[in-house]
Amino acid sequence: MWFDEIGEVFEMFRGSFPLSFLFFVPILIIISPVSPVNAAQEFGVYRMQQFDLQGSSFGCKNSVINMEARAIDSKMLTRRCAVARLQDVTMPKYRELMSQNAGALLVILPKNLSALSLEEKQHLQSLEQELLQEAVSVPVYFATESEFLNDIYLDVQEGNTGDNAPTAWEALLSSATANGFQLVISGSPAEPLPEFEVANIQGHLSGYGIEEQLPTIVITAHYDAMGIAPALSYGVDSNGSGVLLLLELVRLFSKLYTNSRTHAKYNLVFLLSGAGKFNYQGTKRWIEDNFESAEGNMLSDVAFVLCLDTLGAGSELNLHVSKPPRDDGAGGRFYKHLEDIAKENFPDVKIGMVHKKINLADEMLAWEHERFSIKRMLAFTVSHLDTPKSSDRTTILDTRERVSTPVISRNILLVAEALARQIYNLTSQGSFQIFTDTLSVEDPVIDSWLDYFSSVPRAAQLLKPDSELVVTLEQTMGRYLKDVRKTLVKADKRDPEFVFYTGAEYVMNAYNVKPAVFDLFLAVCIAAYLTLTYFFAQNFRLIYSTLKRTVTPLSPKSKVQ
Structure with a gap:
């Protein structure tokens, strides 16, 4: 009978129990629901x-x-x-x-x-x-x-x-x-990275005439981003959009300056500054170096400094100033140009002016233009934000989806037209538009730059001077500007203004x-299992005979009796 056959199998394993037990181990592993891969x-x-x-x-x-x-x-x-x-x-x-x-x-x-x-x-x-x-x-x-x-x-x-x-x-x-x-x-x-270098990239367009005797307009934007995690900080709006505007201004005005009929009597200096999110350390060192330069002070006759920051969204454009400009001054005229161009071509855009005094007691400056204002230069920042304390400037949420190509294209035209009217003194020329046809802004180019900025995290500690992004920006500026060079900024070893750290x-x-308590449960279960197995093996004949009497049916002779 089948029970006798099972008994024979048990007898076979009973004779060599320690070895026969290993027979069940691979079977248990195979049928286990836990995957060793996980x-x-x-x-x-x-x-x-x-x-x-x-x-x-x-x-x-x-x-x-x-x-x-x-x-x-x-x-x-x-x-x-x-x-x-x-x-x-x-x-x-x-x-x-x-x-x-x-x-x-x-x-x-x-x-x-x-x-x-x-x-x-x-x-x-x-x-x-x-x-x-x-x-x-x-x-x-x-x-x-x-x-x-x-x-x-x-x-x-x-x-x-x-x-x-x-x-x-x-x-x-x-x-x-x-x-x-x-x-x-x-x-x-x-x-810490005590020898970390921050790169500033600068170039210029020389005005028509004797360069040293012409007024200068400085256009600047910081190219780094900030968020809670450096490797997630893309900063497409703050300040990828500012960098994009600067690069487009470089391209547009380089075309104007190569034509003798549109060669303005202003020097245009373009600066992409590093470590902007860290109290504008790159800008600070650039200003100090130029004031102390023995080769001639590039900032000796500055008409004004235009800073570009966070310009990729919204229906507003604000001019942030540390001191309200005079209506007949360079700052007042530039603001008036922005208002006029918006009324003529972009009536849905609201142009505003935000005045905030510099608080030297604060550890962090609000805007990049304050670095220049401290040195008594006329400077202002253009941004769609109405406050420097906006959390939109320092967040990992600042991704490609936060910015709009049509908005950036519109802001490029607004700033470019206002700047052109300023340097060509076209206040009384009526309604017209300079940047059309071959000087127009191309949306596919903007999309390409935005896609690039959204693919490379731009936290300052990730951007070494030889990094791909810095090299790309330098090569792009070198395509249109004269004397493009990269200057490096190091923190003071004795009293460092900034220190970055490895590991992003x-x-x-x-x-x-x-958990540890599982080991206790496992030890108890193993002990119980081994104990039961030992007693089962030692008393197998008794258990077998008992089970056999229980399940074996009675013979016909026994039933008659």
Whole structure:
């Protein structure tokens, strides 16, 4: 009978139990629902900003992680890495993590930041601003949402249910059955870059006449960007749009200056400055170098300085000044030109003037033009923003979707036409437009630049003088301008104005592990299993005969009796 055959199989394994037990191991591994491939995964993460500015430290001071992942609402976060979605992270919650001595924080960002609701965008921008003002002593990382990260998040959330279990036994059982993850970022801690060089790129168009005797107009824009994580800081609007406007002004006016009939009696100096988001350090050094230059002061006869900042969106164009300009002065005339051109060609655009005095007690200057105004030069900034404190200037949300090609094209024409009327003294010429036909602005060119800016993070600490972006900007200016050169800025070794740190993008490893209490459960289960197996093997004949009598049917003779 079949039961006798099973008995023979048991007898075969009983004779060589230790070896026959190994027969079941590969079978158990094959049918196990746990995949060894998923036991360890790696993914890219972006470290929070870290820099020193004028003796003060900002951002995240640590970078190394080797700790267990826990949900942000867990009660036990000491020396553990809190994992949370963006909407779960608030400043009160962050301060609570610090009070619990949490070891690190990993924030999972949505795949498409532009698809966030207005409330979610405001939450992220507010979080960026406040975190950068905090003394962040633990590693803070950001990661883009993925299927694996979602699994980690759900698993740590499930493990967190044990903290809220009604009984100690249920809490212990929940801890033992939950999946855990060990998050590891190896390598050396972030280190300062004391020899880091910031590049300024300058070039000029010489006016008609004796160059040294002609007035100069300086047009400048800083090319770096800022966000909570350097590797996510694209700054397409602030200040990619300003750089794009400057490059288009370079192209348009270089055509005018190559024609003897339109060669103006003004020198035009174009400057792309570095480290603009760090209190305009590149601009500061450029001004100092030119005032102290033995070859002749380029800034000795400056008519005005035009700064371009954040011009890729909105229906407003504001002229930011440190001192209200006189109506008959260069600043007043330029503002009047902007108003006239807007009325003639762009009636939907609102032109405004914003006056803000320079507060020398502030650690950070509001606008780039204030660097020039401190040196008593007439300077102003054109921007669609109405305040320098706008969080739109320092956010990782500043991506390609935030800017509009038609708006940038419109702003290029507004600024170019106003500048042309200024240098050619065309105030009384009536309504007309200079930049048409061969001098028109081409939208495909604008799109190409915007796509390029949105593909390269432009945090200052990522832009070395020989980086692709800096070289591309230098080559573009060299195509149209004279004497294009790159000047390098280093921080003072004794009292550095700025210090950048290594480490913006890392690879994080996540290892699927069980908590320590699982080892206790596993040891108890193994001991019980071995005990039962031992007694089963020692008393196999008794168990076998008992089972045989139980299941063997009675013979016909026994039934008759």
